[in-house]
Amino acid sequence: MQDWYAFKDPRQFYYGAYVQHRARLQDSAESNYAFFEKRGLAANISAEVKRKIITCFLPFRYVEQTANLHMMSGSAYGYGTVITQACIFAAMDRLGMAQYISRIGLLLDGNTGESLQQAKDVWMHDPAWQPLRRFLEDSFVVMDPVELFVLQNVVLDGLLYPLVYETIIDDVLSAKGGTSVAMLTQFMTDWFAETKKWADATVKTAAAESDENKAILTKWITEWRDRAAAALLPVARIALGDRTDELVGEVVQQFNARMAKAGVAL
Numbered sequence: 001m002q003d004w005y006a007f008k009d010p011r012q013f014y015y016g017a018y019v020q021h022r023a024r025l026q027d028s029a030e031s032n033y034a035f036f037e038k039r040g041l042a043a044n045i046s047a048e049v050k051r052k053i054i055t056c057f058l059p060f061r062y063v064e065q066t067a068n069l070h071m072m073s074g075s076a077y078g079y080g081t082v083i084t085q086a087c088i089f090a091a092m093d094r095l096g097m098a099q100y101i102s103r104i105g106l107l108l109d110g111n112t113g114e115s116l117q118q119a120k121d122v123w124m125h126d127p128a129w130q131p132l133r134r135f136l137e138d139s140f141v142v143m144d145p146v147e148l149f150v151l152q153n154v155v156l157d158g159l160l161y162p163l164v165y166e167t168i169i170d171d172v173l174s175a176k177g178g179t180s181v182a183m184l185t186q187f188m189t190d191w192f193a194e195t196k197k198w199a200d201a202t203v204k205t206a207a208a209e210s211d212e213n214k215a216i217l218t219k220w221i222t223e224w225r226d227r228a229a230a231a232l233l234p235v236a237r238i239a240l241g242d243r244t245d246e247l248v249g250e251v252v253q254q255f256n257a258r259m260a261k262a263g264v265a266l
Contacts, residue, residue, distance in 0.1 A: 001206070001209055001213075002209070004080035004082075004083070005080055005082055006209070007080065007082050007083055007201070007205050007206075008082065008201060008205070009082060009086050009198050009201065010197045010198060010201050011194060011195075011197065011198055013086060013089060014085075015085075018089050022093070025187055025190055025191070026096075026187070028186065028187070029186065029187040032183045032184060032186060033103060033184060035183075036107060036180055036183065037107060041180040042107055042108050042110075044177065044180070045108070045177060045178055045180065045181070046176065048176065049173055049177055049178040049181075050108055050115075052176075052238070052239055053104070053105075053108065053173070053178070053181060054115050054118050054119050054122070055122050055238055056168065056235055056238040056239045057101070057104075057164065057169070057181075058101060058102075058104070058105045058115060058116065058118075058119035059120075059122055059123040059129055060101055060160075061099075061101040061119070062098075062123055063132070063136065063156075063160070064094045064095070064097045064098035064101065066136045066139070066140075067090075067094040067156075068091050068092075068098065069091075069140070070139065070148055070152045071087045071088065071090040071094060071152070072087070072088065073145065074087035074091075074145050074148055075087040075088040075091060077143075077145045078146075078149075083149075086198060087149075090195065093191060093195075096187075097187065097188055097191070100184070100187060100188070103184075104181070104184050104185075105119060107184070127234070129235060131230060131231040131233075131234060132232065134231070135227055135228060135231040139152070146206070147220050149199075150203075150217065150220045150221060150224065151220070151224040151228075153195070153198075153199040153202075154199050154202075154221060154259075155221055155225050155228050155255075156224070156228050157192065157195070157196070158196065158199070158255045158258065159225070159229060159232060159251055159252065159255055160232060161188070161192040161196075162251050162254065162255075163232060163236055163247070163251045165185055165188055165189050165192065166189070167240070167247055167251070168236065168240065169181055169182050169185055170182050170189075172239050172240060173239070196258075200261070200262045201262075203217060203221075203259070203263070203264060204262040204263050207262065207263040207264050214264065217264050218265070218266065221264055222266055225252070225255065225266070229248060229251075229252055232248065233245075233248055
């Protein structure tokens with residue numbers, strides 16, 4: 001980059017604006033959690049849906065914790081306040097979302113922690129989750145802050161959020177009586193709709209800088225996209241069954257179209 005301050009955050013977040021915006025989202029989330037607990041909605045969720053939540057959703061709290069570390073790294077080693085400030089905001093968001101996912105588990109088991117222990121066992125030992133664990137462990141040693149931004153904010157989030165929150169939770173689990181779970185994940189849904197604007201704007205600015213930038217971005221996004229899709233596939237299969245390949249393929253196509261709009265044709 002000739003000028004690292006060419007990057008702009010379309011959300012226009014500085015500390016005050018960020019805190020006020022997050023306070024509104026948090027107030028809404030806390031209201032949803034309180035409503036869920038007060039009305040005893042966990043009792044209305046079938047054992048099958050609870051099992052799906054434990055085995056194919058709760059382990060994503062570890063993914064959010066990893067994202068927290070990635071964004072802290074971006075803040076520490078990135079260049080230019082417009083990038084590093086947004087990264088530390090994102091780091092705090094990811095920590096909060098890891099905690100929200102944990103709270104969902106506690107709501108399901110009456111605060112015993114049993115569901116979180118089961119989710120940890122799944123994360124550590126279920127073969128379906130090991131490709132994603134490997135993906136994250138490999139990402140820990142990526143030192144380039146821009147590549148780290150690409151693999152986390154652009155690629156992994158770009159595939160994971162539409163697949164998990166829009167497809168598995170909003171469609172599949174809701175159709176099986178888990179509608180209230182979608183209410184508990186509203187923060188994440190709203191967060192992604194907002195944050196992907198920042199990711200897209202960053203990619204667009206970097207790609208427009210030079211042909212060399214566009215080439216390296218294309219390489220990084222393609223490589224990490226293929227790895228992320230392959231890692232998410234067995235996890236998605238737990239919830240989606242025979243429709244997994246079709247639905248994951250649609251998510252990848254939507255991601256490719258999104259990147260094309262940002263100036264990176266995959």
